Amino acid sequence: MESLQIRGIGEAIRSVRKSRGLRLEDVADDQISTATISNIERGVGHVNTSKVYYLLEKMGLSMDQIPSILMEQEEAFKELEFNLTAIEAVIAMKKSREALAELENIDLEESHPYAARVEYLKGKAFQFMNNWKRAERCFTSAIRLCNQNDDKENIEAASFSEYGVCCYFQNELEKALEFTNSGLAVFQEEGGRKYVKFVLLRNKVVYLERLGRALEGLNVLQDVWGKMDQIKDIETVLTFYTTRADLLRKTGMYDEAIQYAKEGLGLARINKHYKCMFDLWTILGTLYTSKKQWSKAERCFNTALTARHLLDSEKALTDIYVWLGILSVQQNKWEEAKSFLEQGIANAEKHNDAPKLIYALRVMGDFWKEQDEKQEAIPYYERALQVAKQFHYKKAENRLYYRLSQCYEERNRKEFEQSLLNMYETQLELKNGESDLFEEQ
Structure with a gap:
C-alpha cells in the first residue's frame, strides 16, 4: 500500500472517528494500540498494512467509501479555510473580541492542518487588544503546532514575526530582534503568505534602528531595496523609506536621507497613508535641523502636526516634541525648548x-x-x-x-x-x- 494511499485512508478514518465523537482510546483494543491508530491517521508509511485493514473493518468502513469521505473532508476544509480568512479580516478591522468569540468555538485536534492557524489568529486578536502575554502564548502554541504538522502557509514565520512585535511593544528590543531572525530562518520561499518575509525584514530594520545599530540596519535595507517591486503592502514599503531616511541621518548622510524622505512622502501622499506622512515629515524636519536650516525644519514639524488628528495613537508625537525642543535649543529659545522636551x-x-x-x-x-x-x-x-x-x-x-x-x-x-x-x-x-x-x- 503506497504512502499517499495510507495518508488518504488515515485522514478518512480520523474524520469518521471525530464525527462519531470517539477518542483514540475508544477505538484501541488488544489488536491495535492508540499509537498505531495515531500513526495510521497521520499517514505514517511504515505501519503494517494488515493493521490498516483491521482498523477499517473495526470502523465499519470499506475502501470504496474512502474517496467520498475524503471529498466531504475536503469540502469541510474549504469551508473552514473560508471562515478563517473572514475572521482574519475581522481582526484587521479591529473587531478582536468578535473574532475571538468565533475562534473559541472552533475545536480542532492538534494534528488538524488548520490548528496552527487558529492559534495564530487568536494571538493576532489578543495582540490588537494589547494583551501581549496572552498573544505570546498563542504564538508559541502556533509555532509548536507548525513543527508537528506541515506548514505550507508560513504560519510559523508569521508567528515568530508577531511574537517579535509583542516584545517590541513591551520594550524588549533584543528579544524582538531574536524572534524576527527566527522567523526569517524558518520562512519557506515556496510557501504561502509571501509578504511575511518582507514584514520580517521591515521589523528587523526598525528594531536595529531602535537599538542604535544603524550600519546593520542599512545593510539589511541595501539587500532588500532591489526587491521593493515585489512588496505589495504599501505600509511595509513606506516603513523602509522612513527607516532608511532616519538611519542615513544617524550616519550623517543628510542629503541622501532627504532624497529618500521626499520619495517616501510622494508615495505616502498618493496612497493617503497619513501615519507614514507624519513620520516622514518629522524625519525631514530632523534632517533640516541637523543641517541648521531652521525655517525648513519648523515647517516640516508643523506640517507633520497637521496630521495629528489622523493618527491611531499619539505615541509617535514623542519624536516631534523632542526635535522641536532641539530646534528651539539651536535657536537659543530656552523656555520653548524646555516646554517641548517636557511634553x-x-x-x-x-x-x-x-x-x-x-x-x-x-x-x-x-x-x-x-x-x-x-x-x-x-x-x-x-x-x-x-x-x-x-x-x-x-x-x-x-x-x-x-x-x-x-x-x-x-x-x-x-x-x-x-x-x-x-x-x-x-x-x-x-x-x-x-x-x-x-x-x-
Whole structure:
C-alpha cells in the first residue's frame, strides 16, 4: 500500500472517528494500540498494512467509501479555510473580541492542518487588544503546532514575526530582534503568505534602528531595496523609506536621507497613508535641523502636526516634541525648548515607550548641560540610565555614563571615576569579546 494511499485512508478514518465523537482510546483494543491508530491517521508509511485493514473493518468502513469521505473532508476544509480568512479580516478591522468569540468555538485536534492557524489568529486578536502575554502564548502554541504538522502557509514565520512585535511593544528590543531572525530562518520561499518575509525584514530594520545599530540596519535595507517591486503592502514599503531616511541621518548622510524622505512622502501622499506622512515629515524636519536650516525644519514639524488628528495613537508625537525642543535649543529659545522636551518626556511615559523615553530624558539632560547647569542635568541622565538598565539597552547606558562623567568631572571625583568605570564596563559588554584587530579607523 503506497504512502499517499495510507495518508488518504488515515485522514478518512480520523474524520469518521471525530464525527462519531470517539477518542483514540475508544477505538484501541488488544489488536491495535492508540499509537498505531495515531500513526495510521497521520499517514505514517511504515505501519503494517494488515493493521490498516483491521482498523477499517473495526470502523465499519470499506475502501470504496474512502474517496467520498475524503471529498466531504475536503469540502469541510474549504469551508473552514473560508471562515478563517473572514475572521482574519475581522481582526484587521479591529473587531478582536468578535473574532475571538468565533475562534473559541472552533475545536480542532492538534494534528488538524488548520490548528496552527487558529492559534495564530487568536494571538493576532489578543495582540490588537494589547494583551501581549496572552498573544505570546498563542504564538508559541502556533509555532509548536507548525513543527508537528506541515506548514505550507508560513504560519510559523508569521508567528515568530508577531511574537517579535509583542516584545517590541513591551520594550524588549533584543528579544524582538531574536524572534524576527527566527522567523526569517524558518520562512519557506515556496510557501504561502509571501509578504511575511518582507514584514520580517521591515521589523528587523526598525528594531536595529531602535537599538542604535544603524550600519546593520542599512545593510539589511541595501539587500532588500532591489526587491521593493515585489512588496505589495504599501505600509511595509513606506516603513523602509522612513527607516532608511532616519538611519542615513544617524550616519550623517543628510542629503541622501532627504532624497529618500521626499520619495517616501510622494508615495505616502498618493496612497493617503497619513501615519507614514507624519513620520516622514518629522524625519525631514530632523534632517533640516541637523543641517541648521531652521525655517525648513519648523515647517516640516508643523506640517507633520497637521496630521495629528489622523493618527491611531499619539505615541509617535514623542519624536516631534523632542526635535522641536532641539530646534528651539539651536535657536537659543530656552523656555520653548524646555516646554517641548517636557511634553516629549510625558508622551513617552504615557505610552510606555522606553527607547523614546530614554532619548527624551537624555536630551533634557543635554538641555541643562548646554546651559552649564550640570546639577540640573544629572537627575535626567540618571533616570534615563535606570530605564536603560531595566531593558538592557547597553548603547544607551554607555552614552549616559559618558554624560554623567562630564557632569561629575568638576563636582564629585568619586562619581566621576565610577561613571568612567561603568562606561568602560558597558563598552566591554557591547564588544562581547570581539577582537580589535579588524576595527576600522
